[in-house]
Structures are given as structure tokens and as C-alpha cells.
Amino acid sequence: MKNIYIIGVGLIGGSIAKDVKKLNPEITIHGIDKNKNHLEDALSLKLIDKKAVFDDLEKADLVIVSIPVDATEMLLPGILDNVSDDALVIDSGSTKASICKAVENHPKRRNFLATHPIAGTEFSGPKAALEGLFANKTNIICEIEKTAFKLQERALTIFKIMGMHMRYMNPEAHDKHIAYVSHLSHISAFMLGKTVIEKEKNERDIFDLAGSGFASTVRLAKSSPRMWAPIFKQNKSHVIESLDEYINNLSKFKAAMELDDFDFIFSEMENTNHIKQILNGIQ
Amino acid sequence: MKNIYIIGVGLIGGSIAKDVKKLNPEITIHGIDKNKNHLEDALSLKLIDKKAVFDDLEKADLVIVSIPVDATEMLLPGILDNVSDDALVIDSGSTKASICKAVENHPKRRNFLATHPIAGTEFSGPKAALEGLFANKTNIICEIEKTAFKLQERALTIFKIMGMHMRYMNPEAHDKHIAYVSHLSHISAFMLGKTVIEKEKNERDIFDLAGSGFASTVRLAKSSPRMWAPIFKQNKSHVIESLDEYINNLSKFKAAMELDDFDFIFSEMENTNHIKQILNGIQ
Numbered sequence: 424m425k426n427i428y429i430i431g432v433g434l435i436g437g438s439i440a441k442d443v444k445k446l447n448p449e450i451t452i453h454g455i456d457k458n459k460n461h462l463e464d465a466l467s468l469k470l471i472d473k474k475a476v477f478d479d480l481e482k483a484d485l486v487i488v489s490i491p492v493d494a495t496e497m498l499l500p501g502i503l504d505n506v507s508d509d510a511l512v513i514d515s516g517s518t519k520a521s522i523c524k525a526v527e528n529h530p531k532r533r534n535f536l537a538t539h540p541i542a543g544t545e546f547s548g549p550k551a552a553l554e555g556l557f558a559n560k561t562n563i564i565c566e567i568e569k570t571a572f573k574l575q576e577r578a579l580t581i582f583k584i585m586g587m588h589m590r591y592m593n594p595e596a597h598d599k600h601i602a603y604v605s606h607l608s609h610i611s612a613f614m615l616g617k618t619v620i621e622k623e624k625n626e627r628d629i630f631d632l633a634g635s636g637f638a639s640t641v642r643l644a645k646s647s648p649r650m651w652a653p654i655f656k657q658n659k660s661h662v663i664e665s666l667d668e669y670i671n672n673l674s675k676f677k678a679a680m681e682l683d684d685f686d687f688i689f690s691e692m693e694n695t696n697h698i699k700q701i702l703n704g705i706q
Numbered sequence: 707m708k709n710i711y712i713i714g715v716g717l718i719g720g721s722i723a724k725d726v727k728k729l730n731p732e733i734t735i736h737g738i739d740k741n742k743n744h745l746e747d748a749l750s751l752k753l754i755d756k757k758a759v760f761d762d763l764e765k766a767d768l769v770i771v772s773i774p775v776d777a778t779e780m781l782l783p784g785i786l787d788n789v790s791d792d793a794l795v796i797d798s799g800s801t802k803a804s805i806c807k808a809v810e811n812h813p814k815r816r817n818f819l820a821t822h823p824i825a826g827t828e829f830s831g832p833k834a835a836l837e838g839l840f841a842n843k844t845n846i847i848c849e850i851e852k853t854a855f856k857l858q859e860r861a862l863t864i865f866k867i868m869g870m871h872m873r874y875m876n877p878e879a880h881d882k883h884i885a886y887v888s889h890l891s892h893i894s895a896f897m898l899g900k901t902v903i904e905k906e907k908n909e910r911d912i913f914d915l916a917g918s919g920f921a922s923t924v925r926l927a928k929s930s931p932r933m934w935a936p937i938f939k940q941n942k943s944h945v946i947e948s949l950d951e952y953i954n955n956l957s958k959f960k961a962a963m964e965l966d967d968f969d970f971i972f973s974e975m976e977n978t979n980h981i982k983q984i985l986n987g988i989q
Contacts (some may be wrong), residue, residue: 608923648975692931705728
């Protein structure tokens with residue numbers, strides 16, 4: 424591998440760039456981004472060695488696509504058109520069914536690997552890129568059997584050096600489970616933030632009364648709408664299902680409070696305390 | 707001050723014990739707790755110097771009440787009955803109206819100071835006690851005018867040495883605001899945890915797919931039901947109001963998704979991103 428192209432030099436693309444550069448200092452990392460400021464930042468932060476455009480992709484050995492999922496769905500067929508027969512194209516989107524569907528019949532489908540590295544922060548852009556962001560994190564890989572053998576191998580070598588654990592799922596199962604453990608958390612945090620901001624017009628009051636518990640619960644409400652609105656759109660049915668169950672559980676909690684059924688409230692919390700054991704495994 | 711009594715040697719009581727012991731090594735810290743294991747742990751962890759019982763309170767210069775709010779409401783009048791005319795009794799509960807009401811006509815009302823230190827973790831018990839837990843945190847003080855001048859002064863000296871910032875509110879305003887910035891976050895996290903656990907019967911799947919975002923949003927679901935059920939009960943009307951608004955915001959979000967109104971979804975998130983500035987002030 425000599426020429427790596429990162430399309431979208433933000434938090435994820437920039438962090439991958441930091442990791443792959445370590446693999447081999449001879450590698451040239453080329454950055455493509457429609458946001459010119461991000462591209463300049465990525466260059467001055469040395470995340471990338473050169474700026475590039477889509478027409479240059481024919482020289483790529485590896486292309487990392489780390490842009491919002493609607494842009495991935497739209498641009499991925501053209502990216503595959505542009506690359507050589509030996510190139511590997513990897514996406515990193517938080518939805519998998521729509522993206523896999525967009526290229527299911529593409530003549531270069533075997534050059535593509537659909538992945539979702541479960542890593543990130545609530546920040547975005549090249550300045551948010553972190554070295555080692557992916558170490559000990561899970562990478563969900565979909566439809567690996569549709570990727571050419573030698574390109575599977577190339578991808579796994581990179582992910583192993585990045586320190587990731589591989590999990591194989593089909594795109595539909597990915598989208599269903601991730602709606603619960605990731606997408607719903609974001610909506611929960613955004614609407615908590617909205618509810619509190621609406622109530623507390625005087626921000627100084629929020630600031631003074633809020634503790635670390637609120638900060639932790641609402642943290643994801645800092646996330647980028649440009650990234651998240653397309654995720655919710657692509658995973659619409661699963662997200663609505665999870666949101667429906669969440670609202671239902673909250674409504675039952677509220678109804679129990681109205682009926683002074685604090686035994687129910689107590690047991691709801693006690694049963695959920697079990698999350699401790701589950702969370703112990705998450706870093 | 708020579709004799710300090712901590713009633714409830716858990717996370718809060720134990721952490722206060724660590725701080726006040728530093729003030730003056732001559733101080734004797736006495737622990738009272740109905741949980742005998744907690745009392746033994748507090749002794750072996752050196753959070754307290756001696757075990758004590760309620761009848762000993764006549765010797766107290768300072769009493770810290772750090773037990774669930776229903777127990778505080780029930781026991782506080784008897785604690786005031788037991789202490790001397792020079793003693794200061796401070797509670798640390800997450801609700802203030804019921805507790806202030808429980809002693810409003812008590813002959814020793816001037817010996818009591820109602821406070822809510824905004825500090826804690828999702829853990830509980832003496833082993834969860836942390837030195838410096840209160841440094842740079844807010845302490846909400848209610849009805850300070852009802853506490854004797856010299857006891858106000860004694861309390862403020864202690865809180866200043868603990869590094870806390872004082873904020874004065876009436877109990878009703880405290881309970882209303884704290885429903886939004888603290889109590890609602892706990893319900894949000896508990897119900898998120900419940901929704902995901904119900905869906906993901908196979909815990910290994912949760913564990914593998916969940917990232918740091920889920921862990922952060924659901925963290926408060928580890929909290930103690932013994933502490934939280936009485937808080938929700940005492941602050942019932944404000945908590946129901948906040949929960950109602952939260953459910954309403956989530957339902958509007960879901961309705962917009964069903965209508966494919968992703969412009970609305972985008973602007974809801976963009977407007978809430980403003981929480982960044984507010985959170986920057988919270989440690």
C-alpha cells in the first residue's frame with residue numbers, strides 16, 4: 424500500500440489517518456473533503472500529506488469513506504467507478520443496509536468492505552481526530568463474503584494493527600441492534616437537552632445546578648446534526664421502533680408516579696441496575 | 707468543633723467525613739448507620755473514628771444527615787430533639803421542600819441548615835466515598851435565614867474549606883429546577899437502560915455493539931433505587947411535569963421521523979447543540 428485516500432477528513436477519517444500513517448511512514452495519505460477549511464486543517468495538522476480530488480482515486484490502494492451516511496450512499500458508486508481493480512474501499516458509516524444496497528449490483532462490489540467502527544466522541548472535524556481512537560474498540564463488518572479475499576485480508580490487517588475487535592453481522596441485524604445501543608441514546612440525549620434548555624431560559628441557572636450526572640446523560644446532544652439526521656433517515660424504521668418502546672417505558676414510569684406506585688418505580692430501577700454488569704465491559 | 711456525627715456513612719456522608727477530618731485532626735468523627743456492614747466498612751476505611759447511636763447525638767457539635775430523603779424527612783425532627791442548643795444539623799438531600807416542611811415548626815429549627823451539594827457518582831456506600839468530591843461543586847442552601855447566625859457561619863466555613871460554591875434558593879425553586887437538571891436525567895437513563903436490556907436479551911450483543919456514547923447516556927441507571935425512589939416521590943409534581951415535557955419532545959421527534967420531516971429533525975438537533983456552551987461550565 425502506497426496511496427491512501429481519505430474522503431472526509433473529520434473525527435473518524437482523521438483518526439484513521441493517524442493510525443494508518445503509523446503502519447508505514449512511506450505511505451502517502453491524500454485527503455478529499457468538500458469543506459475547504461477542514462482540508463486545510465487536516466494538512467496543517469499533518470493528518471494528510473496532500474489534498475486530492477475524486478479524479479485522483481484511480482491511483483488509490485485504499486480509500487476510506489468517512490462522510491455522512493447520505494453522502495456515502497450517493498457517492499459510493501462513483502468512488503467504485505473511479506478506483507482500480509486492486510483498490511480496497513472501506514466505509515465507516517453508522518448505518519449499513521442502505522449503503523450496502525447502494526452498491527449491491529456494482530461491478531466493483533468486490534472492491535468494497537462495509538464497516539462500522541464503534542468509536543467516536545461527541546466532537547467533529549479534523550481537530551477532533553485522536554490517535555488510538557479505535558484501540559480495543561469493536562468494528563462491525565457486514566457482508567464480508569462479498570469482498571474479494573485478498574482485499575478482506577488487507578482490511579483485517581489494517582484493523583488488527585488499529586487494535587480493533589472484529590464482529591460480523593448482516594446489514595439488517597446491524598441496523599436493528601445499533602438503533603437501540605447507539606441511535607436511541609443520541610435522541611434521548613438531544614431531547615433531554617432540549618427539554619432542559621426550554622425550561623431553563625436563564626442559562627446561568629442550568630450551569631449552576633447541573634452536575635456531572637446531567638453532563639454525562641446529555642453529552643451526545645453536542646453531536647453533529649449533519650452527521651446524525653441522515654443516520655436517523657436511513658435507519659428510520661428501527662429508530663422509530665426503539666423510540667416507541669422508549670416513550671412507552673417513560674410513559675409507564677410517569678403513570679406509576681401519578682398513581683403513587685413507588686414500589687413499581689423502585690423495581691423498575693432495581694431491575695435496570697443490572698446494566699452495571701453490562702457496562703463494565705464498555706470502555 | 708470536636709464531635710461530628712455522620713448519619714448515613716455512604717458516598718455523600720463518607721466523602722464529607724474525609725473532607726472534615728482534614729480540617730482538624732483533633733476532631734472525632736462518629737458514624738451512625740442502620741446498615742451494620744456499612745458502619746464496619748466506614749470504620750475500617752477510617753472514614754469514621756467511632757460507631758455511635760442516636761442517643762449519643764447530645765454530644766454533637768455538628769451532625770451531617772446523608773441518608774435517603776424519606777428517612778431524612780422522618781428522622782430529622784427526632785435528631786433535632788436530641789442535639790444540644792449549640793449543635794448544627796445539616797442535611798444533604800436532593801429534595802428540599804418536604805424536608806424543610808418536616809421541621810418548619812420545630813423548636814430547634816434554628817439548629818438546622820437545609821443543603822444540597824451537587825456532587826456524587828452513580829455508586830453508593832462507604833467504599834464509594836471520595837476525597838475532594840465536593841471541590842469546585844455547587845452547594846444549594848435553602849432558607850438560610852431560618853438558621854441561627856453563628857451556625858450559618860460555622861456551616862459556611864466548612865463548605866468553603868470543602869471548596870464549594872454557595873447558591874441560595876427557596877426550597878420550592880430548588881425542587882422545580884433540580885427536577886429538570888438532575889431528576890429527569892436519572893429517569894431518562896433508567897428507561898434507556900430498560901429499553902435496551904428488554905430488546906437485547908443476549909447481553910453479549912449489547913456489550914459488543916455499545917460504545918462510549920451509550921455508556922455515558924445510560925450511566926445514571928446504575929444509581930441506587932433506595933436513594934432515588936424517595937426523591938421521585940417527594941418531588942412528584944415537578945418530576946411528572948419534566949417527564950411530561952420530555953415525553954412530549956420525544957413524541958414530536960418521532961412524529962417528524964414518521965412524516966419524513968428530516969429538516970425538523972435537523973433543526974431540533976442544531977438548536978440543542980447550544981448545550982455545548984452550557985456544558986462547558988460543568989465539570
